Amino acid sequence: MxxxxxxxxxxxxxxxxxxxxxxxxxxxxxxxxxxxxxxxxxxxxxxxxxxxxxxxxxxxxxxxxxxxxxxxxxxxxxxxxxxxxxxxxxxxxxxxxxxxxxxxxxxxxxxxxCEGSSGVSKAAFITICTVFGAVCLALLVGLGFICCRKIRRKHHRYRPFY
Missing domain, CATH: 2.40.160.110 (Porin)
Incomplete structure (x- = not known):
């Protein structure tokens, strides 16, 4: 007891x-x-x-x-x-x-x-998911910017006249 x-x-x-x-x-x-x-x-x-x-x-x-x-x-x-x-x-x-x-x-x-208790609190789970989402979004924006710059450079180059 x-x-x-x-x-x-x-x-x-x-x-x-x-x-x-x-x-x-x-x-x-x-x-x-x-x-x-x-x-x-x-x-x-x-x-x-x-x-x-x-x-x-x-x-x-x-x-x-x-x-x-x-x-x-x-x-x-x-x-x-x-x-x-x-x-x-x-x-x-x-x-x-x-x-x-x-x-x-x-x-x-x-x-x-106990059932349903993963050891990670709900607030910690939400924080981890938010940070992961922000990092993924930043990577996508960065890759998009780099791709756009390469495409623009490629189209604006001078072509020689022959």
């Missing part, structure tokens, strides 16, 4: 990973449960519908998110939504690894990317 406390422990996100056997050769894990527990006097939930001083728990125990084997981390640049009772958790730029994290440096293993 991964617990992420916020607001001095008044808000806690719990993520539970469980083993799934897809094949006999390796163990796969997925986040199967998400729970959000918060005190109603937390600064993050000022407009809650409960009495002040209460603790509210929202959860879902039938999820199947962040699937990877125990030798890899799971990485997703897309938005991921986990529906809970009476609410949702929206996550973006997620990288998790339930087991096998390098204890000396705390680094993740090689990542398994």
């Amino acid at each position: 991964l617990a992420i406390p916020l607001d001095d422990g008044k808000v806690v996100l719990y993520f539970t990973f469980r083993k799934q056997n897809f094949s006999s050769s390796s163990n796969h894990y997925a986040m199967k449960e998400a729970t959000l527990r918060y005190h109603t006097d937390s600064k993050y939930f000022p407009n809650h519908a409960h009495v002040d001083g209460d603790t509210v728990t929202l959860s879902n125990a039938s999820l199947s998110l962040f699937k990877s084997d125990e030798e890899h981390s799971y990485k997703c640049g897309n938005n991921v939504t986990a529906s809970l009772t009476d609410g949702k958790i929206f996550m973006a730029d997620v990288e998790v690894q339930p087991f096998g994290v390098d204890k000396s440096g705390g680094s993740f293993s090689t990542a398994v990317n």
Whole structure:
């Protein structure tokens, strides 16, 4: 279980990973449960519908998110939504690894990317395409200019009279 406390422990996100056997050769894990527990006097939930001083728990125990084997981390640049009772958790730029994290440096293993996440952001892709298009356009204009100059020189040369 991964617990992420916020607001001095008044808000806690719990993520539970469980083993799934897809094949006999390796163990796969997925986040199967998400729970959000918060005190109603937390600064993050000022407009809650409960009495002040209460603790509210929202959860879902039938999820199947962040699937990877125990030798890899799971990485997703897309938005991921986990529906809970009476609410949702929206996550973006997620990288998790339930087991096998390098204890000396705390680094993740090689990542398994989620579907639709190529590792290149949309802004970077648009920038690269724009620069490539501008370079191609400049080359075409340059080649056109050079060809026109050669044709004009060829037609304006003096021809000898014989």
